[in-house]
Amino acid sequence: MRSTSRTEAVPASTPAASLVFTTVLSHGPLTRTEIARRTTLSSAAVTKAVRPLMEAGYLVEGVDEEARSSLGRPANPVRVDGGRALFIGVKVTGDEIIAVLTDLCCRIRVARHLPLTDREPGAVLAAIAGLVQELLTEADGFGVEVRGLGLAVSGDVDRTAGVVRYSPFLDWRDVPLADLAGTVTGLPVTVDNDVRALTVAEQWFGAGVGLSDFALVTVGAGIGCGLVVHGRVVSGAHGVAGEIGHLSIDPLGPPCHCGNTGCVEAIAGDSAIVRRVREVTGLPVADSGQALELAHQGDPGAKEAYARAGEAIGRAIGAVVNVLGPQRVIISGEGLAAYDLFAEQIRDAFAASAFGTAAQCDVMTRPLPFEEWARGAAATAIQSFIGTDTY
Amino acid sequence: MRSTSRTEAVPASTPAASLVFTTVLSHGPLTRTEIARRTTLSSAAVTKAVRPLMEAGYLVEGVDEEARSSLGRPANPVRVDGGRALFIGVKVTGDEIIAVLTDLCCRIRVARHLPLTDREPGAVLAAIAGLVQELLTEADGFGVEVRGLGLAVSGDVDRTAGVVRYSPFLDWRDVPLADLAGTVTGLPVTVDNDVRALTVAEQWFGAGVGLSDFALVTVGAGIGCGLVVHGRVVSGAHGVAGEIGHLSIDPLGPPCHCGNTGCVEAIAGDSAIVRRVREVTGLPVADSGQALELAHQGDPGAKEAYARAGEAIGRAIGAVVNVLGPQRVIISGEGLAAYDLFAEQIRDAFAASAFGTAAQCDVMTRPLPFEEWARGAAATAIQSFIGTDTY
Missing domain, CATH: 3.30.420.40 (ATPase, nucleotide binding domain)
Incomplete structure (x- = not known):
């Protein structure tokens, strides 16, 4: 998968950097040695991958006193700075839209539900736009920019093109959702199949x-x-x-x-x-x-x-x-x-x-409420932002 | 998958080196720039991976006049030196054993067929040993050492352990084939499911x-x-x-x-x-x-x-x-x-x-004769030798 055309320039553009980011996200804080072990990258490759991510502020050195004392020397573990950026994830079901505001660590900060009465693309888009606007207002309170929007829809979804090709439950065919949602929200948009999005969340934070x-x-x-x-x-x-x-x-x-x-x-x-x-x-x-x-x-x-x-x-x-x-x-x-x-x-x-x-x-x-599916959608937006969908 | 305990120390022990080797094997001769593009490794990583493989003689710089003139400057393409090592691949069917002697490029040099009359593990092992002995004699003529034996058997095969856990057509259960074949032939042995072995050959040289x-x-x-x-x-x-x-x-x-x-x-x-x-x-x-x-x-x-x-x-x-x-x-x-x-x-x-x-x-x-399946078995032996099965 590649970023959609609506995705901003990614801070981590190499496969190694993406791998390092997601490894630290799932398992962090980690020392560079530990990152190398888990990713099977060389120490030099890890150092090279970590540097731009730290310069951009997405990774920070966590002062972890426990690790320091147990190792007997400063361990300099690295972790994702969750507060550095915000994302919005939206899951569309046949009856409801669920939207969450997450940080860069994909932790849910705010969640919103809205019943869906009309499944026409235009009506769904308007409902999404309304929810996103609410969450952007919430985001102002955090003083951090929302860097991406992830939309998760059931059916045959072409993430690269940002198109919902066929969604039986919404009765949609060939809806260019990424372009439409990008126009109404002004955000970089990633559209993916809802189960794939949830799988990303499970891989990063769940039973996977x-x-x-x-x-x-x-x-x-x-x-x-x-x-x-x-x-x-x-x-x-x-x-x-x-x-x-x-x-x-x-x-x-x-x-x-x-x-x-x-x-x-x-x-x-x-x-x-x-x-x-x-x-x-x-x-x-x-x-x-x-x-x-x-x-x-x-x-x-x-x-x-x-x-x-x-x-x-x-x-x-x-x-x-x-x-x-x-x-x-x-x-x-x-x-x-x-x-x-x-x-x-x-x-x-x-x-x-x-x-x-x-x-x-x-x-x-494993019961996973719809907020978790929306979190998966936010995870796909983080993927696009950080460039991990190209890995 | 990991090398079996019978596999010798591998010349290319990093994932990058393995990736470089198989890329050159499938697409070579390739310039280092081309290798970097195809593998998405950095130029530095390619240079680092190529060096030990060249020092060991598995990769060589091919003087390719055509590439030189078309590029207008020396291109220094790299290719696998097929003659540097030999391998034996064996496919066991319910009726027949097919064995091939290949070079490091997995090109078949000699092929042998033997009807299988008794499917008992001991009888099959004796037949394999006989064929391997014939091919080792042939190998003497090339003046190059046989560095590994790949055996391909249908059914549930544990490559890591070198054990055929269940083969319906041979009526085998839990046969430690790698250990047995290693003992009788003296070669490092890789045992794999026959379809997986053929898939490796298709990935490296065929329609894949x-x-x-x-x-x-x-x-x-x-x-x-x-x-x-x-x-x-x-x-x-x-x-x-x-x-x-x-x-x-x-x-x-x-x-x-x-x-x-x-x-x-x-x-x-x-x-x-x-x-x-x-x-x-x-x-x-x-x-x-x-x-x-x-x-x-x-x-x-x-x-x-x-x-x-x-x-x-x-x-x-x-x-x-x-x-x-x-x-x-x-x-x-x-x-x-x-x-x-x-x-x-x-x-x-x-x-x-x-x-x-x-x-x-x-x-x-795509019709693939049994020699091609045996070639797949040889490919798994090359994988073990070069360390690509750990990538």
Whole structure:
């Protein structure tokens, strides 16, 4: 991935500098020796990479008395100066916009939610502009400039071009979101797929820290997957990757909005579960909240729909593990609210699908509220700012 | 991946040096400027990496008059000195052992085939030892030392430990092949999964040159897949990756030897096709040669079995493309002999499964004889020798 044309000149333009920055961000404060060890860069390369980042004030030498005394000599650890710059991250769901103001360490300073009533690009853009304006006003109180805006949208997103090519839940096609949002906010804008953005946050600060290979599987309205392979988020040569929701696992399964049959999402996505609960129970179930309630009340038909979804999710996880052999699979997303209803089926279907030692993969769940997804969007803005998306 | 304990001290022990070596190997002769551009290393880093490789004689300055005159000044391009060292690569199939002697540029100098009558590890090891001895004798004629032996075996192979954990076609479990082969041959041994080894050869010299992300799908006795993501072969945290043969695509499909149901390999692997042809035609078809002949003669039952296999392969390719979004998928393997019987089904099933722009992936076929697989095994030995498996 490359910075969009709207991104300002980046302070760290070499791969080594980007690597050093994100390593210090995730693990800092770190001594230069420790940075060299973790990045496998030479000491000279680390020194060279650290210098411009320190001159720009993004890295500072942290006086860490504890490290100093335990090492018996001044350790001069380096850390990111979170207060040096601010960023805004926005996650757009089908029902809501969630925006956060973060510092350079991607720590959330302020969060805002806004219900989304109209999914037309123009209306969504106006809502984003309003939220961004609120957060820019908040930012004034910190006396630090907002240096970038990250927008996270579900679907097929071309980060390089800044275009949402196809978002089923918003019903968008070919929306040049980065240009539009840049025009209305005046900020450098990074647009990315929401699951990929959340994966960046997990890699930097979450259950993916220190792992070179992991998958983040999100269950809810859609079934998504963010992948980190060889230490980097996979974005796909044509912008599509991690689409486990569109693995077809049953030739006789239900039709999917993508045009294929038996896709995981057509069995385990929220609306697929609601449809199935309606079919099996004959009840006029309106949404996934009601479907979930019915299942939690013990309705066998509703429970069966969730069990079926769990089996599909487990098979999808098995597919990812067989293809990539990650160290860990993190299951998250708003669908975790139903986890008690399909945990067993996920586990069993994964165990049945995993080939050989792939079954040793650590599969865990981790609830991540939408603020965390917005934080992921802010992380992509920090990536663009610091130049790590070119690494 | 790390070198096995049997590997000698490597001449290029830094990631930069490894990267420089493989870049020159694939694209050389290259000037240092060109190396820097292709590797995104700094000129200083390239100079530093090239020096020890030149001192050891693995890289040499090629006097390339053409480059000199076209550039108008001495260009001093660097190339790998193929004659500086020899390697042996061995591919073990269920029926045959194929061994090649290559130079440091992985050019095949001599090739040997030996039918395999006994698949017991001891018998296979004795056959390998005999072939290696023949090739060592050939190597004497070149006056250059053989510096490593690469062995490629299908199944779940732990390269780091040098152990074949599970090979269905050989019916092996937990065979410490690197140690055994090292003892009988006296050479440093690298053992890897055969498809991964072939993927290294494709990345260095084949249809993967210059691509950061591609998949090599092999069809035949098994259905395998080698993956290059972010410029590196994917080996899986637990040694398993690319197991698209064990993606379950039909809950009502045939049982697979792995214990699961409806796996791609249980539909599209050679023995699955033979079984299906027998079922549908009622004829006593002995092997895939006879099944293929029957289908080529126009038998509708046999043709249907291949069509079904093609659909499964196409869906598996769709899964890889949806999950990873590679630039290219290369279809190879001895199963290409039946390609005319299932090309259309592969294409149609891929088109139906590919999500959005993932369908833009370039899917191509490429016949690669078993010598090429053995060459891949030699490439893994060169990797271990030069230290590129640690990059």
